[in-house]
Amino acid sequence: MIKIHIVLGDITALDCDCIVNAANPTLLGGGGVDGAIHAAAGKGLLEECRTLGGCRTGEAKITGGYALKAKYVIHTVGPVYGRTTRDKELLADCYVHSLDLAKAKGIRSIAFPAISTGVYGYPAREAAEIAVRSVREWSRRNKEYDLTVIFCCFDENTFRIYHRLECGAAGEDV
Secondary structure, eight states: OEEEEEEESOGGGOOSSEEEEEOOTTOSOOSHHHHHHHHHHOHHHHHHHHTTTOOOBTOEEEEEOTTSSSSEEEEEBOOOTTSOTTHHHHHHHHHHHHHHHHHHTTOOEEEEOOTTOSTTOOOHHHHHHHHHHHHHHHHHHTTTOOEEEEEEESSHHHHHHHHHTTOOTTOEEO
8 A cells, every 4th residue: 555645845855765866867967856866865876876877768777875864766767848749658657667666675665756847847737647646556556565655846836736636745545
């Protein structure tokens, strides 16, 4: 069973098993949440990312968390909005592949940013709908696995969008 929580804040400061990085294909850092995670984790994260050979859109790779409170970072590359007719599928894949990796590592709490909604231009509401739907569908296929999923919103607008999707601030069992 999955418990969903929505928080407003800095994903790098969360005390959970794993945080998800909305990475670029090189996995070598960048702007937005990607840059913030790399800065907070320290140079060890960059060094490990250099060994991974990048990541394709919709896929996910895992590293240690280094100086973060989180033990792990899952790096996933979201689609740039409007570049392909598969945007929705690729964005959903980011969540599903991240959750699959989390389960494989025995992770019990994972925090997601709003993948692709920054410089990649995905509309926040549409991205949130895909995120919530993907997590719920994954949960139905993995009913035996207990996991806390945190949607970490960097701004008030995104926070309100997730609440309107009825995820519930105090958590919802899925």
